[in-house]
Amino acid sequence: MKYRFLFFLLLPAFYLIAQPAPPGDTAAYKPPKREYKLPDAKPFGETITASDLKFLIDTLASKTMSGRETGEEGQRLAADFIAQQFEALDLPRVGDRRSYMQIVQLQNESWTDIGLKVGGQDFKNRTDFYVFPSENPDQPLLRFKEVVFVGYGIDDPKYNDYGKADVKGKAVLFYDGEPLDTAGKSLITGNEFRSNWSLDWRRKVQVAKQKGAVMAFIVDANFEENLKSNRRKLSTWGWKPQSAGSDKAEKEMINNAFISPKVASAILGKKAGKAESEFADLRNRESFKPVKVKSEIEIRLDKDVKFLKGSNVIGFIEGTDEKLKKEYVFITAHYDHLGHADDVIYYGADDNASGTAGVIEIARAFAEAKKNGVGPKRSVVCMLVSGEEKGLLGSKFYVDFPVFPLASTVVDINIDMIGRVDDRHAGNPDYVYVIGSDRLSTELHEINEYANYEHTKLELDYKYNAKNDPNRYYERSDHYNFAERGIPAIFYFNGTHADYHKPTDTPDKIDAAAAAKRAKLAFYTAWDIANRPARIIVNVAKQ
Numbered sequence: 001m002k003y004r005f006l007f008f009l010l011l012p013a014f015y016l017i018a019q020p021a022p023p024g025d026t027a028a029y030k031p032p033k034r035e036y037k038l039p040d041a042k043p044f045g046e047t048i049t050a051s052d053l054k055f056l057i058d059t060l061a062s063k064t065m066s067g068r069e070t071g072e073e074g075q076r077l078a079a080d081f082i083a084q085q086f087e088a089l090d091l092p093r094v095g096d097r098r099s100y101m102q103i104v105q106l107q108n109e110s111w112t113d114i115g116l117k118v119g120g121q122d123f124k125n126r127t128d129f130y131v132f133p134s135e136n137p138d139q140p141l142l143r144f145k146e147v148v149f150v151g152y153g154i155d156d157p158k159y160n161d162y163g164k165a166d167v168k169g170k171a172v173l174f175y176d177g178e179p180l181d182t183a184g185k186s187l188i189t190g191n192e193f194r195s196n197w198s199l200d201w202r203r204k205v206q207v208a209k210q211k212g213a214v215m216a217f218i219v220d221a222n223f224e225e226n227l228k229s230n231r232r233k234l235s236t237w238g239w240k241p242q243s244a245g246s247d248k249a250e251k252e253m254i255n256n257a258f259i260s261p262k263v264a265s266a267i268l269g270k271k272a273g274k275a276e277s278e279f280a281d282l283r284n285r286e287s288f289k290p291v292k293v294k295s296e297i298e299i300r301l302d303k304d305v306k307f308l309k310g311s312n313v314i315g316f317i318e319g320t321d322e323k324l325k326k327e328y329v330f331i332t333a334h335y336d337h338l339g340h341a342d343d344v345i346y347y348g349a350d351d352n353a354s355g356t357a358g359v360i361e362i363a364r365a366f367a368e369a370k371k372n373g374v375g376p377k378r379s380v381v382c383m384l385v386s387g388e389e390k391g392l393l394g395s396k397f398y399v400d401f402p403v404f405p406l407a408s409t410v411v412d413i414n415i416d417m418i419g420r421v422d423d424r425h426a427g428n429p430d431y432v433y434v435i436g437s438d439r440l441s442t443e444l445h446e447i448n449e450y451a452n453y454e455h456t457k458l459e460l461d462y463k464y465n466a467k468n469d470p471n472r473y474y475e476r477s478d479h480y481n482f483a484e485r486g487i488p489a490i491f492y493f494n495g496t497h498a499d500y501h502k503p504t505d506t507p508d509k510i511d512a513a514a515a516a517k518r519a520k521l522a523f524y525t526a527w528d529i530a531n532r533p534a535r536i537i538v539n540v541a542k543q
Contacts, residue, residue: 031453032446039374041527044365045455045520048358050512053519056085056357057419058507060335061349068348069339070106070386070393071308078335078356079311082384085360086315089367094316094403104387104397105242106308109133113140113302116257118266118295129259130227133303135202139255140302142215144171147267147295151288152178153204153216154197158188165290168212171297173267175219176201176258179288202253209254215299216256217267223260242307255301267295310336310386312394314403315363317370319530321377328404329530330381330412331522332395332478333359334388338501349507351500354419355492356384358519365523366530376530378410385478388416395478399485410535411444412489413526414479418518419510422495424463429514431459432521433493436474438465441488443536444529448490451524456517464493488536492522 059065059081066074083100095101114131116123123129151161153174161174178197179187188195196203201218208216220226265272271293313335319325333355337348347353363382369375381404385394399406418432425431438445452458464473474480479489494514499505529536 029449029453031450036533038528038531039369041369041524042455043372044369044374045523045527047365047368048361048516048520048523050516052361052364053354053357053419053515054507054510054512056360057349057353057510057512057515060353060356061347061505061507063345067339067346068335068337070310070336070390072339074339075310075336075386079313079384079386082313082335082356082360086313086363086382089315089364091315091317091363091367095312095314100313100315102312102314102398102401102403104310104312104385104394106310106387106390106393106397107242108306108308110304111302112304113300115298115300116259116263117298118263119269120296121266123259123263123266126227128263129257130230131257131301132230135205135253136255136301136303137253138301138303138305140300142171142255142297142299142301144215144297145294147171147173147217147293147297148213149173149268149271149291149293150208151175151290152197153208153218154178154188155207155211156188156195156197161288161290162211163288163290165292166212167208170213171215171217172208172213173217173219173264173293174204175221177221205253205256209252214254216254217264218256218258219261219264220258221261223258226258255299257299257301267297268293269295310394312386312398313384315360315382317363317366317376317380317382319377319379320370320375324377324533325379326408327378327535328381328409329376329378329526330383330409330482331359331362331415331526332383332385332412332482333415334386334394334478335384336386336389336394338389344503346501346503347506349505349510350417350419350494350497351505352388352416353507354417354510354515355415358415358418358515358522359384361516361519362523362526366526376527378530379404380526380530388478392476392478392481395481399481406485406487409482409487411441411526411529412479412482412487413522413529414477414482414489414491415519415522416477416491417494417496418492419512419515420494420497420499421511421514422497424495425459425461428459429511430457430517431461431494432518433461433464433473433495435462435465435491435493436479436483437490438540439474439489440483440486440538440540440542441536442539444488444490447528447532447536448521448525451528452521455524456521458517458521464495483542486538486542488538490525492518494518 068074068078205216335356338346387393479491483489
């Protein structure tokens with residue numbers, strides 16, 4: 001078998017005229033007429049075989065891979081194995097440091113304890129105050145007996161809130177934004193445009209730090225609205241692409257929290273009225289007189305930060321047309337799974353060794369076509385991603401840090417679970433669920449329908465493509481991160497089964513023939529898109 005040697009190393013298109021058919025009964029499909037002929041794809045599609053897929057699935061879902069948990073040895077072994085397949089095809093190294101890998105740096109921030117108490121009164125996170133985890137140093141407990149109210153917290157040649165106030169070792173409290181005159185013009189810019197003091201609140205926190213303060217409370221006059229709009233940034237759940245935020249917070253920021261006007265009044269206590277009247281009389285003044293307040297405050301910002309490193313593995317087949325090769329057809333699948341717990345391995349044969357094997361075989365088919373001088377005209381990127389089981393993080397990392405321009409990315413064809421038969425199709429392996437094909441481009445839907453009509457004759461089931469599908473599968477695999485960027489995407493899926501996300505998802509239960517046929521459909525769809533003269537259009541508004 002052509003993979004055997006590598007295995008032992010591992011172990012030590014066309015224009016379519018006519019309206020696209022709506023998702024539904026495949027038997028009722030009426031093929032449109034073509035205006036030109038594509039290169040013959042069949043000799044290369046037929047190289048995708050059940051036996052080759054079976055070998056790949058058996059290897060990826062073997063005991064050696066230990067369930068391919070992101071950041072663990074099994075995932076690294078799987079990535080190396082995939083890279084070996086691409087190397088055997090003589091594909092160029094387009095990843096980090098001239099490798100096949102794009103290193104995915106992930107981080108997880110979680111509060112082990114967070115809370116605010118003012119004068120014995122408890123206030124709740126995301127109800128009375130909110131905190132950006134990446135903008136705060138880890139601080140189990142801070143106590144203050146004095147707070148200095150400094151207006152807008154601005155220190156500028158044209159306007160100063162601090163004056164000669166001593167804030168060393170103290171907390172400061174200030175409003176978000178900047179002072180305006182009675183005509184609504186900024187006292188700093190002198191016109192209706194706001195200064196950077198409004199645009200970047202971090203600058204105020206950094207000034208407070210420079211003056212010796214150790215905590216900044218920022219009064220948000222639009223607290224409820226901003227709490228909702230910043231919900232994602234406030235999240236501490238799950239793994240995310242790693243940023244320099246935590247290190248930067250330690251070096252440049254003191255602890256800070258956005259508070260509601262209600263909390264601000266509690267902190268200011270009896271001097272709330274004085275502080276607010278002083279603050280309200282800012283118009284046409286050059287500075288604000290700080291107000292010192294005696295207030296017993298405790299804030300807990302105890303944060304746990306963990307780091308994890310995965311990798312996306314990229315197989316690149318450069319297009320042969322000098323112009324069209326600057327456009328990219330992506331074919332993706334995730335190769336990670338759930339790892340192991342003690343001696344129990346979650347093998348992930350269907351989820352998603354099957355899709356990974358399909359993408360490797362599609363890369364092989366395109367490489368063979370190019371070797372024989374038959375395209376593809378556009379460049380094809382076969383990318384296996386990690387971090388999917390932790391929240392689509394490998395593909396999210398890619399669209400945040402793309403190797404190839406997203407503006408030139410034509411489509412993402414995603415394969416996630418193609419090796420089994422679900423209860424809905426018991427006794428009939430010749431089907432596949434198609435999800436997302438018409439969400440952004442009706443042309444993509446039509447191309448897939450035509451490829452199936454010409455080559456694979458599968459039952460195309462659109463059950464899970466319904467926008468009101470309670471399973472929301474359209475949002476649950478890696479194509480979604482591409483679609484969110486306005487890139488048409490299609491997702492092939494065999495449905496769930498009794499072994500889904502269980503240790504019993506093993507290679508012996510895979511229907512390799514069904515997997516091969518589904519992978520062929522993905523290949524023929526990609527072949528059309530990679531070779532048609534015109535780029536598929538986005539003609540459906542993103543919903």
